[in-house]
Amino acid sequence: MKLAYWMYAGPAHIGTLRVSSSFKNVHAIMHAPIGDDYFNVMRSMLERDRNFTPVTISSVDRNVLARGSQEKVVNNITRKDTEETPDLIVLTPTCTSSILQEDLENFVQRAQLDAKGDVMLADVNHYRVNELQAADRTLEQIVQFYIAKARKQGHLPEGKTEKPSVNIIGISSLGFHNHHDCTELKRLMADLGIEVNEVIPEGASVHNLKNLPRAWFNLVPYREIGLMAARYLEQEFGMPYVDITPMGVVETARCIRKIQQVINAQGAEVDYEEYINNQTLYVSQAAWFSRSIDCQNLTGKKAVVFGDNTHAAAMTKILAREMGIHVVLAGTYCKYDEEWFREQVSEYCDEVLISDDNGAIGDAIARIEPSAIFGTQMERHVGKRLSIPCGVIAAPIHVQDFPIGYKPFLGYEGTNQMADLVYNSFTLGMEDHLLEIFGGHDTKEVITRGISADSDLGWNKEAQAELNKVPGFVRGKVKRNTEKFARERGFSEITLEVMYAAKEAVGA
Structure with missing residues (x-):
């Protein structure tokens, strides 16, 4: 383990709580010290949920450390079983309970003797897996x-x-745009004449899980959560699954064609080509927009993409294949699935970065200086400091990325949302310069700042005046290039002569 001030994926118990709280009438007991129960606040705030989050903390305190926690945990389980009458109570271990080496499985068996509902222990290794892996395993x-x-x-x-x-x-x-994506997927399935048998875990009853094998196939839109359950159902019942994320015009069509292949193999006779063509030409505006003069102006612009596997891979393909934008770097923090990610994006970008170190991606962005970033909330912060616009495409996210309006990323309506996000994320024309002229820019003082810290070089009066004449949207780049030139040559102060020499050196 290492100390970090930013984590792209939270600890394992957050993933377990995300899944358990998604089900209807399921309660989670978290065996952890006070302070680890921030999930309740996070879910209530971000999801804008009107109901109490069905999670109770069974706190580890000095009395527990002295006497053991079996009695306390069992009492909490049976009390919640009586008060809430849930269908299932999930006991969630944490790193703390693992350190204490407590036999939580024995606690569950003891509580099950008195509880009317089901009780189970979330079987995840909290030292080996993160939030996403734990959520996938808990659902399975x-x-x-x-x-x-x-x-x-x-x-x-x-x-x-x-x-x-x-x-x-x-x-x-707490999935990124999950609710809106689900609505769009249901609409897509209805258009294709396919009934939705079950949606899990969000809003599902555990009593209906026995009906899962009745479906003709499983659709797994996100690689992070759902694959393990789909593979289990395939192994146990021979159920095929489709794991192509229908994000962007090309991948949505590929997903639909795969669905056609899967259900025709089971006796149906469907042909979705006409539907794909109609949606691409008339419903989705993305295909038309990518050929418009507005989008043509973005052709060849540099972009950096970073996020979870699903969204980073999909966005890389959309930018490179559908909009002609140059993806200089594509990266993910899902290190456990590195091989799949590299396979998906390698032909669409210059460089691949697999890292959960926010400093590494921040340094890469500062080095590349792209025209736009498509990443998480952390990359948005990095972009603010470098005056590079950022479109948020993946978790971790801010409350503003849980829109009240309808904004799916999947399906044909999702293609419209993605096109808007891409176009609006780039700095358009003289936008930044005009903001400066009219005094409307809220990050004016940050424009000349690098990613690490304030400049350690002095600028004389003439050089500073010359720098101020540079339009705001390129001033940061000019300042960083000049300072880099000065450091390499040992200058302690930047003068007009140093500025001109630096300009000559970079061929600007």
Whole structure:
């Protein structure tokens, strides 16, 4: 473990809580010290949820350390079972409970004797996995639990639905635009004549998990959450799954064609080509917009993309393949899935960065100085300091990235939203310069700042006056190039002569 002041993916228990709180009538007991229960506040604030978050902390304090925590944890489970009457209580370990080496599985078995609902332990290794991996594993575990329970009781339905149907797997609490994406996916499936059998975990009842095998196939829109459950269902019941994220015109069409192939292999006779063509030409504005003069002005501009695997890979393809934008660097913080990411983006970008160190991506952005960034909230902060615009495309995110209005990233409506995000993220024309003239720029003092710290070089009066004449949208770049030139040659002060020499050196 290492100390960090920014984490792209939270600790494992956050992933478990995201999944458990997504289900309907499921309660989580978190065995952790006071202070680890920030999930409740985070979910209430970001999701703007009117209801209390169904998570209770069973706190680790000095009494627990002295006497052990079995009695306290079991009492908390049985108390919540009586008060809330949940269908399932999930006991969530944390790093603290792992350090204490407590037998939480034994606690669960003891609590199950008195509880009326089901009780289970989230089986994740909190030292080896992060939030996303834990969420994926917890969802798979809950699905396995209720499939096994239904099979044991003889309640597992047999056969498929009469019409083609799908399970949408991976829509969860605190997911980036998940609710809007789910609405768009349901609309897409309805257009294709496919019934939605179940959506898990968001809003689902654990009692309905036994119906999952009735669907013709599973759709996993996000690589981070849902793949493990889909692979389990494929192994157990031979259910095919589609894991192509329908984000952007090309990938949405590829996803639909894969769905066509999957359901035709099971006896259906569908042809979605006409639907794809109609949506691409008349519903999605992205294909038309990419050929418009507005978008042509972006051709060849440099961009950096960074985020989770799903959104960073999809955005890289959209920028390079659909909008003609030069992706200099594409990166992800999902180091555990590095091979897949490299395979997806290598042909669409110059450089691939796999790192969960925000300093590394910040330094890379400062080095490249792209025209725009597409990343997380952290890259937005980096962009602010470097005066580079940033479109947020992935978690971790700010409350402003949980829009009240309808803004899906998936499907054909999603293609419109993505085109708007890309176009509006770039600095347009004289925008920055005009803001400066009229005194409307809120980061004027930051424009000349580098990513690390304030300049350690002095500028004389004439050089400073010359720098101030440079338009705001390129001033930061000019200042950084000049200072880099001066440091390499040992100058302690920047004069007009140094500025002109630096300009000659970079060929500007």
